[in-house]
Amino acid sequence: MTTDGAATRLVVLGAGPGGYPAAFLAAEMGMDVTLVDVEANPGGVCLYRGCIPSKTLLHVAHVLDMAEQVTEFGVDFAEPSVDLDRLREGKDRVVAKMTSGLGQLSRARKVNYVQGRGRFVDAHTLRVANDSELTDVHFDHAIIATGSVPAIPRALQIDSPRVWDSTAALELELVPERLLVVGGGYIGLELGSVYAALGSAVTIVEMTGGLLPGADRDLVAVVQKRVTERVEQILLNTTVVSLEESSEGIAATLSGVETENERREFDRVLVAVGRRPNAGDLGLESLAVTVNERGFIETDVQRRTGEPSIFAIGDVAGEPMLAHKATHEARTAVEAIAGEPSAFAPAAIPAVVFTDPELAWTGLTETEARMQGIDIEVSSFPWGASGRATTIGRNDGVTKLILEPGTERVLGVGIAGSGAGELIAEATLAVEMGARADDLRLTIHAHPTLSETVMEAAELFFNTSPHYIGRRR
Ligand code: NAD
Numbered sequence: 016m017t018t019d020g021a022a023t024r025l026v027v028l029g030a031g032p033g034g035y036p037a038a039f040l041a042a043e044m045g046m047d048v049t050l051v052d053v054e055a056n057p058g059g060v061c062l063y064r065g066c067i068p069s070k071t072l073l074h075v076a077h078v079l080d081m082a083e084q085v086t087e088f089g090v091d092f093a094e095p096s097v098d099l100d101r102l103r104e105g106k107d108r109v110v111a112k113m114t115s116g117l118g119q120l121s122r123a124r125k126v127n128y129v130q131g132r133g134r135f136v137d138a139h140t141l142r143v144a145n146d147s148e149l150t151d152v153h154f155d156h157a158i159i160a161t162g163s164v165p166a167i168p169r170a171l172q173i174d175s176p177r178v179w180d181s182t183a184a185l186e187l188e189l190v191p192e193r194l195l196v197v198g199g200g201y202i203g204l205e206l207g208s209v210y211a212a213l214g215s216a217v218t219i220v221e222m223t224g225g226l227l228p229g230a231d232r233d234l235v236a237v238v239q240k241r242v243t244e245r246v247e248q249i250l251l252n253t254t255v256v257s258l259e260e261s262s263e264g265i266a267a268t269l270s271g272v273e274t275e276n277e278r279r280e281f282d283r284v285l286v287a288v289g290r291r292p293n294a295g296d297l298g299l300e301s302l303a304v305t306v307n308e309r310g311f312i313e314t315d316v317q318r319r320t321g322e323p324s325i326f327a328i329g330d331v332a333g334e335p336m337l338a339h340k341a342t343h344e345a346r347t348a349v350e351a352i353a354g355e356p357s358a359f360a361p362a363a364i365p366a367v368v369f370t371d372p373e374l375a376w377t378g379l380t381e382t383e384a385r386m387q388g389i390d391i392e393v394s395s396f397p398w399g400a401s402g403r404a405t406t407i408g409r410n411d412g413v414t415k416l417i418l419e420p421g422t423e424r425v426l427g428v429g430i431a432g433s434g435a436g437e438l439i440a441e442a443t444l445a446v447e448m449g450a451r452a453d454d455l456r457l458t459i460h461a462h463p464t465l466s467e468t469v470m471e472a473a474e475l476f477f478n479t480s481p482h483y484i485g486r487r488r
Pocket of ligand 1: 198200202203205221226228255288290337
């Protein structure tokens, strides 16, 4: 709040999972809030063309897979028929319901929502342009939450509607017979899985030696095994040298161990090789805001930029580019603006890849520990010994604790298996609360649930797991 008693004027640029929680919290705290976005309602990439539509489609893909899998229990369904128009409408309905809901919440909180594209004029003025007018919004503080956009390398930038980014892939224009997915990261695997379930022959090309670079290899192996069964081919250590329109679709020249300058035809190509922050064309040049060489806006622990009145959160302010990290930063920035001693210092940020099975981790990973020379103890519980996993026919999983030697404190947890994205919540709480392996094993977990694997991994650490004989590694 300003000293003269008037409410602090806050403008939030970008209404995604960073921007809208910032605006809503600030409004609840009594600030005079303007939220600016090009869309008619809050939601950002996550709701309009990211997390929410992709998870809707992944849900459908999962049901298709389950229908196939249940044959092992003697239930046979007829071949599914997918009505693409209705699937698209269903997905769009989910998006519309959630974004319009956020619009209502915004109005109920008396947030001044301005639709348009914002650009800073100076350290206290944002100019918003839409089709009909220019509006200057004067502010005491601003939060930049403009997110990121798909990055397309120059070699793959050809002017063809057959080359998709994640936004185009989520449009569900058609189910291509042959789909090339460039990039074996989050988006490549998630959307590649969707199209594979819908019937495309999917080829995934990954530049590095493994899928999901950075994630622990033992966990990736669980996912890779099943994804391999679902897709046509996974080509590692391979790059796409060029793409060209051809009479049949898109001709891709692949270069790798198995494909030395090999030309292959595809009907569509999905490029999913990362995202880049949206810090350009915001008028930052004339301000003391620093944009680093990777395009991220630099901030301090409160998410304040070099310009004292301006903060930055979410994808535009650095990795990991995850919606929930943006939402947490929103709280930090708003509290800092309100004069509270807030800082962004999480012990763990969970990451979830929504493949089937899911892959999730939180806190320190084994890979990070090994790279940084941090001494750790590891306890991995295989889901082959989980009753719940057996009942659902999904013994393909592992729950792994990363513990501090001596103290047995939980530094990190990695889970690969069905529903790992939900299970990681308990693990994140454990890391944040400074729990020890003993806390996990002495907490009663409901039976039969997959959550027991967290407890069992702790039991295994003490060699007291009732269901698994084996020493921790
Ligand atoms: P990513 O960084 O997850 O994966 C990109 C992959 O492409 C990497 O494996 C990389 O090695 C590979 N690659 C890079 N250049 C290549 C090339 N020329 N040829 C072949 N492979 C190449 O990026 P993404 O999948 O585009 O997703 C972007 C970001 O969006 C993610 O980092 C994540 O932060 C976020 N995201 C999160 C979720 C989720 O939380 N479930 C889902 C989707 C996206």
